[in-house]
Amino acid sequence: MNIVVLLSMVPDLVEELEIAPSGVALDTQWLRYLLSESDDHALEQALLLKERHGGRVVAMALDRGEAEEALYTALARGADEAVKLTGIPEEGLGKRAAAAVFGAVLKESPPDLILAGVQAIDDMDGHTAGALAGLLGLPYVGVTRSVDAPGAGKVLVQKEYPGGLAAEIEVDLPAVVGVLSAPQPPRYVPVARIREARKTKTISEREAPSVAVPEGPVIRRLFKPEPAERAEMLDGTPEEMAKQIVTILESRGLVR
Amino acid sequence: MSTSGQDVWVYVEHLKGQVAGHTYELLGKGREIAGALGGRLVAVLAGSEVQPLAGTLGVADSVLYVEDAGLAEFTPEGHGAVLRALAEKDLPRLMLFGATSAGMDLAALVSATMGIPLVVNCKEIVIEGDRVVVTSQMCGGKLLGEVETVGKMVALTVLPGAFPSQKGLSDQAPAVQKLLSPVLLDRLRMRVTRLLEPEAGDVDITRAPVLVAIGRGIQRQDNLPLAEELAGLLGGAVCASRPVIDQGWLPLTRQVGKSGMVVKPKFYLALGISGASEHVEGMKESELTIAVNSDPRAPIFDVADYGVAADMFDLLPTLIEELRARTPSPS
Numbered sequence: 245m246n247i248v249v250l251l252s253m254v255p256d257l258v259e260e261l262e263i264a265p266s267g268v269a270l271d272t273q274w275l276r277y278l279l280s281e282s283d284d285h286a287l288e289q290a291l292l293l294k295e296r297h298g299g300r301v302v303a304m305a306l307d308r309g310e311a312e313e314a315l316y317t318a319l320a321r322g323a324d325e326a327v328k329l330t331g332i333p334e335e336g337l338g339k340r341a342a343a344a345v346f347g348a349v350l351k352e353s354p355p356d357l358i359l360a361g362v363q364a365i366d367d368m369d370g371h372t373a374g375a376l377a378g379l380l381g382l383p384y385v386g387v388t389r390s391v392d393a394p395g396a397g398k399v400l401v402q403k404e405y406p407g408g409l410a411a412e413i414e415v416d417l418p419a420v421v422g423v424l425s426a427p428q429p430p431r432y433v434p435v436a437r438i439r440e441a442r443k444t445k446t447i448s449e450r451e452a453p454s455v456a457v458p459e460g461p462v463i464r465r466l467f468k469p470e471p472a473e474r475a476e477m478l479d480g481t482p483e484e485m486a487k488q489i490v491t492i493l494e495s496r497g498l499v500r
Numbered sequence: 501m502s503t504s505g506q507d508v509w510v511y512v513e514h515l516k517g518q519v520a521g522h523t524y525e526l527l528g529k530g531r532e533i534a535g536a537l538g539g540r541l542v543a544v545l546a547g548s549e550v551q552p553l554a555g556t557l558g559v560a561d562s563v564l565y566v567e568d569a570g571l572a573e574f575t576p577e578g579h580g581a582v583l584r585a586l587a588e589k590d591l592p593r594l595m596l597f598g599a600t601s602a603g604m605d606l607a608a609l610v611s612a613t614m615g616i617p618l619v620v621n622c623k624e625i626v627i628e629g630d631r632v633v634v635t636s637q638m639c640g641g642k643l644l645g646e647v648e649t650v651g652k653m654v655a656l657t658v659l660p661g662a663f664p665s666q667k668g669l670s671d672q673a674p675a676v677q678k679l680l681s682p683v684l685l686d687r688l689r690m691r692v693t694r695l696l697e698p699e700a701g702d703v704d705i706t707r708a709p710v711l712v713a714i715g716r717g718i719q720r721q722d723n724l725p726l727a728e729e730l731a732g733l734l735g736g737a738v739c740a741s742r743p744v745i746d747q748g749w750l751p752l753t754r755q756v757g758k759s760g761m762v763v764k765p766k767f768y769l770a771l772g773i774s775g776a777s778e779h780v781e782g783m784k785e786s787e788l789t790i791a792v793n794s795d796p797r798a799p800i801f802d803v804a805d806y807g808v809a810a811d812m813f814d815l816l817p818t819l820i821e822e823l824r825a826r827t828p829s830p831s
Contacts, residue, residue, distance in 0.1 A: 379613075383690050387604065402696065408755070414690060422608075475804040476807070486821075
């Protein structure tokens with residue numbers, strides 16, 4: 245089975261987010277990017293499918309932030325090929341535009357299965373995977389926790405619902421699946437293997453095709469929520485705060 | 501004269517013969533927006549033999565009920581095709597979906613195939629003249645965007661819990677318009693083979709009076725015993741947010757949130773949990789919530805009753821000590 249995994253880079257939330265002077269974008273100067281969490285799971289899911297059923301895995305990313313690092317990591321983890329789409333504006337692309345760019349590239353020689361994270365933390369004007377399926381006219385299921393390929397020409401996915409419930413859905417290929425999580429945590433590769441991939445493997449580059457997207461939503465302003473709008477914040481040393489917590493619990497009869 | 505063109509549609513989610521609670525939140529807000537736009541509020545219900553559910557949607561001016569055996573089980577393709585066909589004919593101004601498993605799939609598909617704008621994870625919707633202005637939550641709640649939508653038709657996904665559900669409840673019986681599916685559903689490229697119930701056997705966290713919940717902030721599996729000990733001292737159990745479950749550190753049965761369990765304990769202690777809406781959905785009705793997080797802006801503090809902006813590893817040892825001192829030692 246030929247699988248393409250779409251990887252997107254998102255702001256690293258460990259860093260404090262700063263809003264640009266324009267007020268409508270993040271200040272990218274100090275922003276670090278890392279691989280979107282559910283894309284990481286999508287890659288793991290693709291590698292699991294390849295190990296079980298054979299085939300090829302191509303990792304594809306828009307050139308943004310540390311995309312190259314993510315692509316070399318994908319190669320080190322077991323992807324057969326990595327493709328970087330260049331010519332992306334520095335501020336990145338909206339999700340609809342990103343879906344249109346991936347769609348224009350993938351339309352040329354469609355794979356059997358396209359996997360991508362179901363969502364990313366910087367989604368605002370859509371979710372890439374679902375939008376891509378809509379644009380390509382392919383069947384789509386998102387929010388999956390496992391994807392298997394029991395027979396030719398189809399995949400069997402588990403789609404999550406609230407309360408721990410899931411639906412098992414058989415999907416005809418070609419298809420797009422929006423992965424929430426893989427059945428196992430994304431595999432770890434040591435830095436040495438990534439360094440080796442940098443030396444021995446290549447990322448193919450191609451110019452992102454220009455695409456027309458309908459006028460999307462317009463950001464008027466970005467802002468941070470006020471901290472602690474509800475909680476009463478406790479103060480003091482750890483010992484003092486621990487005592488306060490115990491007092492609260494006592495007053496509610498939760499400890500003796 | 502039809503007022504379509506300004507109507508607000510709400511996609512009605514249902515599973516195992518019950519309307520999802522979140523749908524009433526959308527209907528309540530939809531009622532208000534439809535009033536501001538001068539349009540009607542329409543609930544769109546698709547399924548097979550679920551007409552009785554329409555009776556609970558009385559807040560809406562009308563219910564479009566599409567009955568077809570091919571819609572019995574939710575598939576994004578089947579329900580999406582029906583919605584698209586109906587929307588292309590009736591031209592609603594706004595289509596509201598939950599930011600849920602079903603709603604996310606549908607909104608992404610319908611908006612892309614129809615070429616209409618979509619804004620996801622909305623927590624506020626305001627009508628300004630003929631404009632729809634929404635607040636979209638990003639970066640796990642660390643960032644909000646005030647967004648103006650353009651276009652005659654717009655799709656939104658709305659965060660569960662953003663609006664009260666009471667306003668979406670009504671005793672009145674709505675006008676129900678029953679339709680056959682506007683599209684053929686016999687050639688869908690996907691089919692539901694079975695529903696998988698949650699695994700049983702482990703601790704039932706929905707019954708625990710006290711829950712010690714751990715998130716990404718727990719950092720390493722080695723740190724779990726700290727939470728276990730605390731839970732033991734409080735007479736409760738340990739549960740977790742998604743990242744911890746995905747690491748395989750706790751079984752799926754311990755997951756609280758959108759795709760996990762909904763819990764309402766007497767006391768919920770959130771440790772190193774940022775408070776993404778996916779998690780909050782599962783614990784917001786806890787009787788008492790205390791949150792510990794090193795980031796004072798973490799959205800969990802919007803949900804918690806008390807907050808501690810500190811490193812949990814500084815707090816926990818002394819908290820454990822305090823509690824141990826109160827627990828009578830066995831004699």
